[in-house]
Amino acid sequence: MEHKNSLKVAITGTNGFVGKNVGKVLVKKEISVVGIVRKGKGSSINFGDVVISEDLxxxxxxxxxxxxxxxLHFIGRGKQTVDSDYQKVNVGITKNAIKLCKKAKIKKIIYISGLGVSEDTTFGYFISKFQAEQEIINSGLDYTIFRASYIIGKDDSLSNLLFKQMKKGTMMVPGSGRYRLQPIFVGDVAEVVSQSITQKKFSNKIIDLVGPTMITFNDYIRxxxxxxxxPIKNINLEDAYRAALNNPKTDFGIDDLNILVGDYVGNHKKLKSISGIEFKTHKAVLKTSGFS
Ligand SMILES: NC(=O)c1ccc[n+]([C@@H]2O[C@H](COP(=O)([O-])OP(=O)(O)OC[C@H]3O[C@@H](n4cnc5c(N)ncnc54)[C@H](OP(=O)(O)O)[C@@H]3O)[C@@H](O)[C@H]2O)c1
Structure with missing residues (x-):
């Protein structure tokens, strides 16, 4: 396929929420996309070229x-199982991604870490994200690491969960619901990622990927x-953690609760000034993302 724009990028986790949305935006910008997916998962991608890989x-x-x-390395997990733990997926596959970049002579890697990840992190998901960040920072590759709050848009996992609760008739809020989040629109994420592919100002930086509004979970649900x-029901936090520990299918897993209760917010001003984007508010996203 001939592309006016000679840029070509690889995306891992192309079937995922972020991968799919970023991929579509890049293809619209006439950037060639090679989507890397696991066996049997290629059929849901209707843009760019598809390459199969289990672990890069x-x-x-x-x-x-x-x-x-x-x-663009978008493989990641926020829930562990015996077969698929954080070390294997978040750290191990990132190491493979770095080796692959070097072999294929790709100079730039873009990674989505979590908002709140730091050297002082104490829980499993964030530890694995921190270790993945360190692998990337020490790789010698040019990198941009985005530490993301909740990325929202059509079919995002938080909205899907809230929509499911709404259909069941009760919104379940773990604990007080007074912890904050800073949702960001997936279309804006795609724009920022697109800029970071070539613009030097994103080189070797860790940037919070956070939207314009800091909002409590209670207010977000409203x-x-x-x-x-x-009706909105506050669930006792101990009960919420007990459900997470004993039932793998519970709405909020252990690390979902850790991230919520952690009250992680970041620096939107910096993201706005580096990207120059007018970011969509969560209200505007909720209006147009088809949850009605
Ligand atoms: N969405 C958010 O709000 C948010 C916030 C902070 C950070 N992030 C990070 O952003 C990245 C993308 O998130 P997302 O929302 O797009 O997540 P997602 O929809 O769950 O997609 C994750 C992708 O990772 C792939 N994957 C998972 N385990 C794998 C394994 N063992 N081997 C190979 N591939 C595997 C999945 O492949 P299959 O399609 O084959 O299952 C999927 O394509 C992740 O690293 C996530 O931690 C996201």
Whole structure:
């Protein structure tokens, strides 16, 4: 396929929420996209080229990725299972991503870490994200690491969960609901990522990927409901953690609770000034993302 824009990028986790949305925006900008997906998952991608990989270690990937300007690494997990733990996925596959970039001579890696990740982190998910960040920072590759709050848009996981609760008739708020989040629109994430592929001002930086409004979870749910009268119930935090510990299918897993209760907010001003974007508010996103 001939592209007016000679840029080509690789995206891992292309089936995921962020990968899919970023991929579509880049293709619209006439950037060639090579989407890397696990076996059997390629069919849901209707843009760019698709390459199959289980863990980014396969030798045949090198030639397929030749000529890529950047490697957008969006594989990640926020819940552990015995077969798929944080070390294996968040750290191990990131190490493989770095090796692959070097073999394929890709100079730039872009990674989405979590808002609140730091050297002082004490829980598993954030520890794995911190370690993945360190692998990238020490790799010698040019990097941009984004520490993201909740990324929202059509089909995001938080909204899907809240929508499910709404349909069931009660919104369940773990604990007080007074902890804050800073949701960011996935379309704006795609724009920022797109800029970071080539713009030097994003080089070797860690940047908070946070929206324009710091909002408590309680207020976010109120805005999500958009006037609907669905009752809101605060669940005792001990009960919420007990459910997370004993039931893998519970709405809020252990690390979902850790991230919520952690009250993580970041520096939107810096993101705005580096990108120059007018960011969508969560209210505008909720209005247009089809949750009604
Ligand atoms: N969405 C947010 O609000 C948010 C906030 C902070 C950070 N992040 C980070 O941003 C990145 C993308 O998030 P997302 O919302 O797009 O998540 P997502 O929808 O769950 O997508 C995650 C992707 O990772 C892939 N993946 C998971 N485990 C894998 C494994 N063992 N081997 C290979 N691939 C695997 C999945 O592949 P399959 O499609 O094959 O299952 C999927 O494509 C993640 O690193 C996440 O931690 C997201």
């Amino acid at each position: 270690s396969e030798n045949y990937l090198t030639s397929k990725l030749h000529g890529c300007t950047a490697f 805005d999500f409901l958009q006037g609907r009268k669905t």
